[in-house]
Amino acid sequence: MNIQRLCLVKKQLQDELPEKKNTTLHTDETSKVGIKYGGFSVRDEEGNYFALGLREMATKSAQNTLDTFKEILQDIADTRKETHPQSAGNEILCSIQNTMSDRAATELKFNELLESYREEMLPQVRADYNTMDDEEKETVSRLNNFFCGLHGLVHMANAAQKGLYEAEVGNFAGNPPVFDKTFSKSDESGCFRLIRSACKAFARRGDEKCGCYGAFRTYMQPFLTENRMMSLPLQPFKGHRFNILFQNAACLYFLHPHMIAFLEKSDTENKRLLKSVLSDLHVSFYVAGLKALGLISKMVTTPLWNLLENSDTSIEDMTQHYLHLSLYLVDACENIVDFMKGTFPSLTGVAFHGDKIFESLTKESTYDTDVEIILRVLLPSIRKVVLHVYKDHLPNGRYESFTEELSQATKSVDKHNSYSERLFAYMDQILKSKPNISTLAIEAYTLFLMNKTSTWIMRNSENTEVLISEARRSVIDERGLFSRRKAEIQRQREERQEEEFQKRAEKRRKKRMQLEKQSDDIVNYGLWKSPRECKLKLKELNRTSDKCNALKAQLRYRKNVLKQTDLDKKLYSFSKIGSNGKRHPLTQMELMSNLLKVLKSV
Numbered sequence: 001m002n003i004q005r006l007c008l009v010k011k012q013l014q015d016e017l018p019e020k021k022n023t024t025l026h027t028d029e030t031s032k033v034g035i036k037y038g039g040f041s042v043r044d045e046e047g048n049y050f051a052l053g054l055r056e057m058a059t060k061s062a063q064n065t066l067d068t069f070k071e072i073l074q075d076i077a078d079t080r081k082e083t084h085p086q087s088a089g090n091e092i093l094c095s096i097q098n099t100m101s102d103r104a105a106t107e108l109k110f111n112e113l114l115e116s117y118r119e120e121m122l123p124q125v126r127a128d129y130n131t132m133d134d135e136e137k138e139t140v141s142r143l144n145n146f147f148c149g150l151h152g153l154v155h156m157a158n159a160a161q162k163g164l165y166e167a168e169v170g171n172f173a174g175n176p177p178v179f180d181k182t183f184s185k186s187d188e189s190g191c192f193r194l195i196r197s198a199c200k201a202f203a204r205r206g207d208e209k210c211g212c213y214g215a216f217r218t219y220m221q222p223f224l225t226e227n228r229m230m231s232l233p234l235q236p237f238k239g240h241r242f243n244i245l246f247q248n249a250a251c252l253y254f255l256h257p258h259m260i261a262f263l264e265k266s267d268t269e270n271k272r273l274l275k276s277v278l279s280d281l282h283v284s285f286y287v288a289g290l291k292a293l294g295l296i297s298k299m300v301t302t303p304l305w306n307l308l309e310n311s312d313t314s315i316e317d318m319t320q321h322y323l324h325l326s327l328y329l330v331d332a333c334e335n336i337v338d339f340m341k342g343t344f345p346s347l348t349g350v351a352f353h354g355d356k357i358f359e360s361l362t363k364e365s366t367y368d369t370d371v372e373i374i375l376r377v378l379l380p381s382i383r384k385v386v387l388h389v390y391k392d393h394l395p396n397g398r399y400e401s402f403t404e405e406l407s408q409a410t411k412s413v414d415k416h417n418s419y420s421e422r423l424f425a426y427m428d429q430i431l432k433s434k435p436n437i438s439t440l441a442i443e444a445y446t447l448f449l450m451n452k453t454s455t456w457i458m459r460n461s462e463n464t465e466v467l468i469s470e471a472r473r474s475v476i477d478e479r480g481l482f483s484r485r486k487a488e489i490q491r492q493r494e495e496r497q498e499e500e501f502q503k504r505a506e507k508r509r510k511k512r513m514q515l516e517k518q519s520d521d522i523v524n525y526g527l528w529k530s531p532r533e534c535k536l537k538l539k540e541l542n543r544t545s546d547k548c549n550a551l552k553a554q555l556r557y558r559k560n561v562l563k564q565t566d567l568d569k570k571l572y573s574f575s576k577i578g579s580n581g582k583r584h585p586l587t588q589m590e591l592m593s594n595l596l597k598v599l600k601s602v
Helices: 002-016 062-078 087-095 105-125 134-141 151-171 190-202 213-226 244-265 272-281 284-309 315-334 336-341 356-362 368-389 404-409 418-433 439-450 453-459 461-473 475-525 531-539 544-561 588-601
Strands: 023-032 035-043 049-057 096-101 144-147 575-577 583-585
Touching: 002 049, 002 062, 002 087, 002 439, 002 453, 002 461, 002 475, 023 062, 023 105, 023 418, 035 062, 035 418, 049 062, 049 418, 049 439, 049 475, 062 087, 062 105, 062 475, 087 096, 087 105, 096 105, 105 134, 151 190, 151 244, 151 284, 151 368, 190 213, 190 244, 190 272, 190 284, 213 244, 244 272, 244 284, 244 356, 272 284, 284 315, 284 336, 284 356, 284 368, 315 336, 315 368, 336 368, 418 439, 439 453, 439 475, 453 461, 461 475, 475 544, 531 544, 531 588, 544 588
Parallel strands: 023 096, 096 144
Antiparallel strands: 023 035, 035 049, 575 583
16 A cells, blocks of 8 residues: 555656746755765745655765655656656756755765766757757756755854853853763853753753653642743743744743752752752853843844744745844844843844743843843854854845846745755654654655645545556566565675775774884884983984984884873874964974973873
8 A cells, every 4th residue: 555655646746746937956964873864845936845755765875865866857757758758757867956955065076076967968858958059058057056044053052052162161260160070062152051951851842751841730720820921931942943942041041940849849869960950050150051042042043033924024035034144143242231131132023021031031130140141142153153154144145136137046945954854853753653654654654645735635535546547556676676676685785795894994004003103113113201311312323313213113112002192182293384374393302301201190
């Protein structure tokens, strides 16, 4: 039944897509249970999405992605090969005028490969292509590459995390307080740790063993009822996905007095997670970080998200909005106090009437001095992200202005790539309920649902019997094709794995030879165990080059063989950057000084 569904989906695609013009290709990849999957879909000028395929890939390389896309187009073409050999796939390919993806290096390379492949196929679809001059050919073959606007929120979260870490290092003289180091990660700010651990403790679907979601919800029910809230506004913290960092920071600041009161009344004796959260909640600078992030959430990131999700806002409109965003952040930096009080307008000018969380964020508090310091770090950092991520839409960018021709060509472009995420979310749901399901069945389930194929069948009721009969006859061929492709993917993975094994083996061999060489040098010079012995041995050597080689041999042996790597790495360097910015080899005296420091530490 699943394979029949997939055959019907392909019939639908070859029936509806070839007539579409100026479509946008959405691509993305993900990993599930260690397997790489690629999702492909197109959007037409009316805003309708069509899922083309959800395929397993050998790797996520650009070439593999293109090969998978070619297979999908070939499969669609094969559904009407009796009358239009391969034309459906080529027509779909050549109707693509734009791409939408993230900024991953593989996606950028895929866009280049796709444009080249599309240019090769254009003469087969457009009869007038060969009669065009070079300028017209370039215009027809050029793809407009756009990137997901929502991913900018992820980059803002990364910039905020780094900015918070720098602010905390400066505020605490390089030693920010931490109650339990097992909950801390390297280069992670205390405020970020507080958000992550508090969500683990208090949010729904948090830590089942050490969390306290149920008890805290019971404790907070009168407060929630008073503020007309149906549930705790805290969400499960899943990395940096879009606005989750800023949104949860705002909610935590709103709830933090109640969290402190609850934890102080509760039994936290054997719960290190709750102890860590309570300890961090008592650090005023961390709470100030929550307030700063919460203000950014309400004033900047949430309005931006709403713009990106607004169906009435086009990609052309976003050019002005991105410019306004960059200027808005400059104004916010110059009016920090008004920004903190909430008298400074939000990004889109929307008022927050009756928003209890916003009221708590803009209310004067003892944290405001630290909040101002943090905002002066975070707002410029976020602006740098805006200037980089949205550079194509800002002054001197590729899409700074839209001509009438470009406006027409980009009608199908959405402002984000969330449709691809929806494909993967549905696949994830299927895998959880049916962990042993095949990729072919997953693709059939997902495409049949997302493309609303049942509705298309009902619209073609007069041909229903014919469509189902053809789909039934195609089942055996589809199974055979799937088996061959699965075997090919397995072969490619085995080849890649064998190449990696060989590279590692060669790397280990070279490392072993290097260590043997260093050991031979030590046998030649002897291992110097004290500063006195070092000086005596150097006197036995006449030439400066021999002395330098001996000193280098001692340092290499101690670093690579004896593994004395807990010292300053610069002690094992053989060169330094000079005043002209170029590297120069260390002198004999500098090498000896470094070795003496190493020997003294031993």
